[in-house]
Amino acid sequence: MDNSPVVAQADVSLSNSLLVSLTAKSDSQLQQKVGTDFDRAMMQRCLELARRALGRTSPNPLVGAVVVKDGEIVGEGFHPRAGEPHAEVFALKAAGANARGATVYVNLEPCNHYGRTPPCSEALIAAGVAKVVVGMVDPNPLVAGGGIARLRAVGIEVLVGVEEADCRKLNEGFIHRILYKRPLGILKYAMTLDGKIATTNGHSAWVTNQEARSVVHQMRAACDAVIVGGNTVRLDNPRLTSHQQEAHNPLRVVMSRSLNLPEEANLWQTKEAPTLVLTEVGANPIFREQLLKQGVEVVELSPLTPERAMAYLYERGFCSVLWECGGTLAASAIAQGAVQKVLAFIAPKIIGGSNAPTPVGDLGFTTMTEALSLESVQVRVVGADCLIEGYLPLRQ
Ligand SMILES: Nc1nc(O)c(N)c(N[C@@H]2O[C@H](COP(=O)(O)O)[C@@H](O)[C@H]2O)n1
Numbered sequence: 594m595d596n597s598p599v600v601a602q603a604d605v606s607l608s609n610s611l612l613v614s615l616t617a618k619s620d621s622q623l624q625q626k627v628g629t630d631f632d633r634a635m636m637q638r639c640l641e642l643a644r645r646a647l648g649r650t651s652p653n654p655l656v657g658a659v660v661v662k663d664g665e666i667v668g669e670g671f672h673p674r675a676g677e678p679h680a681e682v683f684a685l686k687a688a689g690a691n692a693r694g695a696t697v698y699v700n701l702e703p704c705n706h707y708g709r710t711p712p713c714s715e716a717l718i719a720a721g722v723a724k725v726v727v728g729m730v731d732p733n734p735l736v737a738g739g740g741i742a743r744l745r746a747v748g749i750e751v752l753v754g755v756e757e758a759d760c761r762k763l764n765e766g767f768i769h770r771i772l773y774k775r776p777l778g779i780l781k782y783a784m785t786l787d788g789k790i791a792t793t794n795g796h797s798a799w800v801t802n803q804e805a806r807s808v809v810h811q812m813r814a815a816c817d818a819v820i821v822g823g824n825t826v827r828l829d830n831p832r833l834t835s836h837q838q839e840a841h842n843p844l845r846v847v848m849s850r851s852l853n854l855p856e857e858a859n860l861w862q863t864k865e866a867p868t869l870v871l872t873e874v875g876a877n878p879i880f881r882e883q884l885l886k887q888g889v890e891v892v893e894l895s896p897l898t899p900e901r902a903m904a905y906l907y908e909r910g911f912c913s914v915l916w917e918c919g920g921t922l923a924a925s926a927i928a929q930g931a932v933q934k935v936l937a938f939i940a941p942k943i944i945g946g947s948n949a950p951t952p953v954g955d956l957g958f959t960t961m962t963e964a965l966s967l968e969s970v971q972v973r974v975v976g977a978d979c980l981i982e983g984y985l986p987l988r989q
C-alpha cells in the first residue's frame with residue numbers, strides 16, 4: 594500500500610497558498626474554541642479591520658473593533674496609528690446611540706490608562722455597552738488585565754480569548770516588543786534546494802518565483818524596518834519596498850561599518866521610502882555627507898552590531914524588523930539574539946558551487962546536536978516554491 598502523504602501532495606497541486614502544519618496540530622487546532630461561531634466571525638472581522646493599518650501603528654498594536662446590536666454590525670473601527678484614537682473609540686463613534694446595550698468585539702483588551710489617548714474602558718462604560726468580547730489580554734503592564742477588571746467591576750460581561758491564536762499572531766511584534774524591550778527580529782531568505790542564496794559570483798536574481806517575491810513584498814509592508822548589510826547593497830542593489838501603491842514601506846536600514854558603499858544605489862532614492870544607514874562613529878565622512886545630501890539618514894553606533902541596531906530600533910518605537918541580509922550578518926544577528934523568527938523560501942532549483950553563498954554563516958557549531966531547531970513550524974507552498982516559517986527557541 595502507498596503510505597505517502599497523499600493529502601499534502603493533492604493539496605499542493607490544488608492550491609499555491611496552502612498551509613500545511615509540520616507539527617501534529619497547528620496552534621489554532623490546539624487552541625480550545627472560545628465563543629460561538631458568530632463571536633469568532635466577529636473577531637475575524639476585527640482582525641481584518643486591524644490589518645488596514647498594517648505596518649503603520651508601531652509602537653502601538655494593530656487593533657480592530659466591531660459593535661454588534663441585535664445580531665447586526667452597527668459600528669466598526671480600527672486604530673490607524675499611534676497618537677490617534679483607539680479602535681474601540683472609532684467603532685463606538687460609528688455606532689452612536691446604538692452602542693447602548695450592544696456587544697463590542699475587539700482583538701486586544703481595551704486599555705485602562707491615560708497614554709497618548711484616554712482609557713477605552715471608560716469610553717465603553719460611558720457608551721453603555723452590555724458586553725465586551727476580547728481576543729487577548731494586553732501584555733502592556735499598563736493594561737495587563739486592568740481593562741477587563743474595570744469593565745467587569747461595573748457589571749459589563751466580558752468574554753476573553755476568542756480567536757486568541759490569530760490575535761496573538763497579528764500582534765506578535767507588539768507582544769515581543771512589550772515583553773523583551775526589542776523589536777521582533779524576522780530573518781527572511783530565499784535559497785535553492787541545495788542551500789545557496791546566489792551563484793558563486795553573487796548573482797541572485799531570482800532564486801524564487803514572482804509569487805514568493807510578492808509574499809516578501811507583503812511581509813515588508815507589515816514590518817517597521819528591513820535590514821541589509823553593505824554587501825547586499827553592493828551585489829543586489831535592492832529597493833526593499835513593498836512594491837504596492839497604497840501599502841506601507843518599511844524604513845530601509847543598511848548596516849555598514851566602513852561606509853564603503855556604492856555612490857549610486859536604489860536605496861539612496863528616498864522619495865518612495867526612507868533609508869537609514871547605520872555605521873561606526875567617524876566612518877567615511879565624505880560619503881556620509883553625500884548620503885545626507887540625498888536625504889538618507891545616517892546614524893553612528895559604536896560598536897555597530899545587530900544587537901545594538903535592534904536596541905536602537907526599539908528606541909525608535911519599532912515592533913518588527915525584517916532581516917534580508919546575507920549569511921555573515923544573518924549569523925551574527927542569530928548569535929546576538931536579534932532574530933526570533935525565520936522565513937525561509939526554498940526554490941526547487943539546484944545551482945551548485947562549493948563557494949556559493951548560503952543563508953547563514955558560521956555559528957561556531959560543530960555537532961548536529963547544537964543545531965537551532967525551529968518551533969511552531971509551518972510549511973506553505975507559494976507558487977512553485979516552498980516557505981518554511983518557524984521560531985528560534987527563546988534564549989534564557
Ligand atoms: N485595546 C486597544 N485598542 C487600540 O486601538 C490600541 N491602540 C490599544 N493600545 C494599547 O494602549 C497602548 C497605547 O496607548 P496610547 O495610544 O499611547 O494611548 C498600547 O501600548 C496598547 O497597550 N489597545
Ligand SMILES: [Zn+2]
Nearest residue numbers: 679704712713
Ligand atoms: Zn484604548
